Amino acid sequence: MTAVSTETRKTGIEVVGDMPWGTHFCLFYETKEDLLEILISYCKAGLESGEFCLWIVAEPLTVEEATGALKDTVPGFSRYLADSSIEIVSARDWYLSGGTFDLKRVTAGWLEKLARASAKGYVGVRVTGDTAWLQKKDWKHFCEYEEGLNEAVANQRLAVLCTYPLAACGAMEILDVVRTHQFAVAKRHGDWDVIETAGLKLAKEEIKRLNDELEQRVLERTSQLMLASEALREAQAELAHVNRVTTMGQLAASIAHEVNQPLAASVTNAHAGLRWLGLEPPNLEEVREALAAIVTDSNRASDVINRMRALIKKAPARKDGLQINEVILEVTALMRGELVKSGVSLNTQLAQGLPLIQGDRVQLQQVLVNLIMNAVEAMGSVNHGSRKLLIGTGADEAGRIRISVQDSGPGLNPQIFDRVFDPFYTTKADGMGMGLSICRSIIEAHDGRIWASAMPGPGSTFNVSLPGAVDKGTALMGAPVAETLWSGPARSVPGASV
Numbered sequence: 001m002t003a004v005s006t007e008t009r010k011t012g013i014e015v016v017g018d019m020p021w022g023t024h025f026c027l028f029y030e031t032k033e034d035l036l037e038i039l040i041s042y043c044k045a046g047l048e049s050g051e052f053c054l055w056i057v058a059e060p061l062t063v064e065e066a067t068g069a070l071k072d073t074v075p076g077f078s079r080y081l082a083d084s085s086i087e088i089v090s091a092r093d094w095y096l097s098g099g100t101f102d103l104k105r106v107t108a109g110w111l112e113k114l115a116r117a118s119a120k121g122y123v124g125v126r127v128t129g130d131t132a133w134l135q136k137k138d139w140k141h142f143c144e145y146e147e148g149l150n151e152a153v154a155n156q157r158l159a160v161l162c163t164y165p166l167a168a169c170g171a172m173e174i175l176d177v178v179r180t181h182q183f184a185v186a187k188r189h190g191d192w193d194v195i196e197t198a199g200l201k202l203a204k205e206e207i208k209r210l211n212d213e214l215e216q217r218v219l220e221r222t223s224q225l226m227l228a229s230e231a232l233r234e235a236q237a238e239l240a241h242v243n244r245v246t247t248m249g250q251l252a253a254s255i256a257h258e259v260n261q262p263l264a265a266s267v268t269n270a271h272a273g274l275r276w277l278g279l280e281p282p283n284l285e286e287v288r289e290a291l292a293a294i295v296t297d298s299n300r301a302s303d304v305i306n307r308m309r310a311l312i313k314k315a316p317a318r319k320d321g322l323q324i325n326e327v328i329l330e331v332t333a334l335m336r337g338e339l340v341k342s343g344v345s346l347n348t349q350l351a352q353g354l355p356l357i358q359g360d361r362v363q364l365q366q367v368l369v370n371l372i373m374n375a376v377e378a379m380g381s382v383n384h385g386s387r388k389l390l391i392g393t394g395a396d397e398a399g400r401i402r403i404s405v406q407d408s409g410p411g412l413n414p415q416i417f418d419r420v421f422d423p424f425y426t427t428k429a430d431g432m433g434m435g436l437s438i439c440r441s442i443i444e445a446h447d448g449r450i451w452a453s454a455m456p457g458p459g460s461t462f463n464v465s466l467p468g469a470v471d472k473g474t475a476l477m478g479a480p481v482a483e484t485l486w487s488g489p490a491r492s493v494p495g496a497s498v
């Protein structure tokens with residue numbers, strides 16, 4: 001038997017509404033008409049929901065009356081009758097077959113009906129049995145049966161409605177009946193009464209207690225998860241920082257060269273200035289020019305150092321309005337030396353008039369540094385003359401900013417386009433395999449997407465898409481990014497090409 005679901009069934013009795021499987025309740029009725037009306041509606045609801053129905057009829061109602069009334073009320077009733085979706089049996093035949101009431105036999109009878117109905121494909125069994133035949137001598141025994149029925153129907157696709165004529169019940173009997181059912185309903189003078197039994201009240205309280213407990217657990221679990229995700233976020237930030245410091249370490253030699261160049265030029269200019277000053281009369285015009293050159297060169301050197309410091313510094317994530325082309329140019333300026341050293345020629349195709357993006361400058365620079373370093377490393381295996389790197393920007397129709405970093409290295413097998421972003425995936429002897437995984441978490445934290453793709457021509461392309469800032473007023477669209485490295489001349493931004 002499949003586990004009983006929490007799905008509910010329509011009782012067809014308005015005052016009761018829906019019930020779960022395993023419901024065992026009772027109805028006290030005054031008149032035969034009331035009884036007929038209620039049970040017809042109860043059986044109709046069952047038949048129309050694919051259940052097998054069993055109606056045990058007792059005097060003064062007869063099987064013929066019940067059948068006739070169903071025929072008059074339930075559309076297509078003859079079909080239900082013909083395919084045995086419903087059986088209408090007299091109480092004497094059902095409860096008293098063999099002459100006496102046998103609690104075990106009757107209970108087993110319900111379960112047998114259920115097994116047969118399930119085998120035939122019915123969703124469950126709906127039963128109603130009348131007790132007008134009950135005599136005083138059988139009462140105690142019958143109460144035991146009713147009590148046992150609660151357990152027998154629990155967790156079964158069975159629902160049982162027992163009907164009792166009010167006229168035949170004294171106060172003691174009513175108490176017994178109410179006690180042995182999950183709940184009771186009574187129809188008197190056309191009005192309904194619903195009596196919750198102590199058992200049902202307890203069950204409801206238990207459900208409420210369990211719900212409260214569950215809610216409490218959910219709250220505790222949520223706060224644990226929040227703590228865990230905070231710890232995870234800190235660990236990720238730490239890892240990203242380590243990645244930046246490591247990458248900067250790899251770039252140290254070429255950056256040192258980048259700083260040394262203007263410093264050496266400043267020393268040369270300072271010597272020249274001293275010489276111009278030593279002349280009689282001193283050539284102040286030349287001195288002024290030498291000093292101006294020193295200022296420019298020193299600024300260049302300190303710019304490089306500041307950018308590097310910003311990348312190495314540990315700082316909380318920020319959301320600034322950023323011009324993506326500027327971010328790219330800062331990175332390429334910092335990596336110029338590394339590109340020259342590796343024999344890579346850089347082209348940029350940066351669309352003008354792009355909307356700003358909301359983001360963290362340092363984190364986005366880190367993504368670019370990682371992508372560029374990967375491209376440089378990938379191109380290490382190809383001929384010097386054909387090491388080309390293209391960085392492009394553009395916007396799509398939805399106003400999202402596109403960045404693409406395309407190299408002329410050996411390229412990537414499309415089968416691993418996604419895997420390269422997995423943590424610790426590396427094909428390099430000294431690789432950590434964290435670079436692209438960190439890039440992905442940074443871009444996703446910016447509500448963006450990063451993916452590898454194949455373009456016509458050699459090499460790999462890494463693409464980033466980021467949402468443009470909401471202010472549509474400034475959201476001028478730039479020209480689209482050229483799709484390949486090799487088609488047509490690149491529009492280089494002055495000072496960006498190496």
Ligand code: ADP
Nearest residue numbers: 374375378420426427431432433434435436460
């Ligand atoms: P790592 O550089 O430490 O290996 P990454 O996560 O940055 O870690 O890269 C993972 C792997 O993806 C690399 O080892 C390499 O196999 C592949 N890969 C990344 N970028 C490129 C590229 N531009 N061309 C070819 N393969 C690449």
